[in-house]
Amino acid sequence: MNNNITLLVIMGIVVMLGLMLSVLLAVMFNFRKKNQHRRAMEQLKEMQQNQLIEAAIRSEETERHRISDTLHDEVGAILSSAKLHLLGIKQTTLDEKDKKLHEKGAGLLNDVIKRVRGISHNLHSNILKEFGLNEAIRHFLQQVTGGTLISTDTRLDEAYKGSTPEHDMSLYRIIQELINNTIKYAGATKLEINSTLVGQELVVSLIHNGNGLSQEDFETFSFRKEGLGLKNIRNRILLLKGNISFFKTSETSTVRVSLPI
Numbered sequence: 155m156n157n158n159i160t161l162l163v164i165m166g167i168v169v170m171l172g173l174m175l176s177v178l179l180a181v182m183f184n185f186r187k188k189n190q191h192r193r194a195m196e197q198l199k200e201m202q203q204n205q206l207i208e209a210a211i212r213s214e215e216t217e218r219h220r221i222s223d224t225l226h227d228e229v230g231a232i233l234s235s236a237k238l239h240l241l242g243i244k245q246t247t248l249d250e251k252d253k254k255l256h257e258k259g260a261g262l263l264n265d266v267i268k269r270v271r272g273i274s275h276n277l278h279s280n281i282l283k284e285f286g287l288n289e290a291i292r293h294f295l296q297q298v299t300g301g302t303l304i305s306t307d308t309r310l311d312e313a314y315k316g317s318t319p320e321h322d323m324s325l326y327r328i329i330q331e332l333i334n335n336t337i338k339y340a341g342a343t344k345l346e347i348n349s350t351l352v353g354q355e356l357v358v359s360l361i362h363n364g365n366g367l368s369q370e371d372f373e374t375f376s377f378r379k380e381g382l383g384l385k386n387i388r389n390r391i392l393l394l395k396g397n398i399s400f401f402k403t404s405e406t407s408t409v410r411v412s413l414p415i
Contacts, residue, residue, distance in 0.1 A: 240256070272297045279323065287316060288310040288312065291308065294333065304345055306345045309346070310348070317415050321413075324390045324393065328398075341364045342363050346362070354415050356412070358413075362407055366402050366409070367400045369400045376388045397411075
């Protein structure tokens with residue numbers, strides 16, 4: 155009798171353990187399925203976000219090229235025609251005052267033609283396509299700082315021969331925006347751009363002696379409506395799966411961009 159009771163107790167315990175194990179396995183399976191679903195949703199969200207960013211960047215590049223073509227083909231042609239008409243005026247019929255005005259107007263017109271040509275080239279990024287990222291950076295830096303009070307220096311790693319066209323284009327636009335912001339807002343007199351290729355990662359640093367941003371500033375301003383340039387930088391960095399860091403001391407400000415190649 156005691157043996158039967160003991161056997162029943164043991165069987166009851168085994169059944170209870172089996173039920174508990176089944177419930178535990180069911181909970182674990184359900185938890186795993188929920189995690190898989192959550193990860194799938196996160197991946198889908200990230201993919202959709204990347205697609206939206208890619209579409210916005212493609213649209214921006216298309217618009218840049220359209221403006222570039224308009225500047226080159228229409229505005230450039232009109233300015234060149236105006237120059238020919240101005241040069242067609244016989245200076246022998248002008249008095250000294252009008253001659254000086256003529257020379258001043260011709261000089262200003264030449265300057266405008268050069269600037270329009272430079273803007274058109276920068277928007278279209280022909281130099282990037284033909285000569286690579288390093289030369290495009292040097293050319294852009296010369297275009298926007300030549301003849302100004304800011305002195306520049308570049309130390310670019312020549313081991314970097316370029317990645318995909320889309321990758322280099324995005325990095326070039328990031329550097330353009332950072333240079334423009336430095337010139338417009340930082341009040342810097344010295345600007346240095348360095349790049350180093352380390353394994354499968356390219357690190358680009360912009361160092362200047364002006365009043366730059368901190369990392370907290372960047373995170374704040376890039377989400378504001380008026381911070382469109384910083385927002386574009388953040389989106390491109392996100393799409394390229396890179397990192398951007400801002401540092402500032404009492405003497406220098408540094409922006410470091412790290413991108414996988």
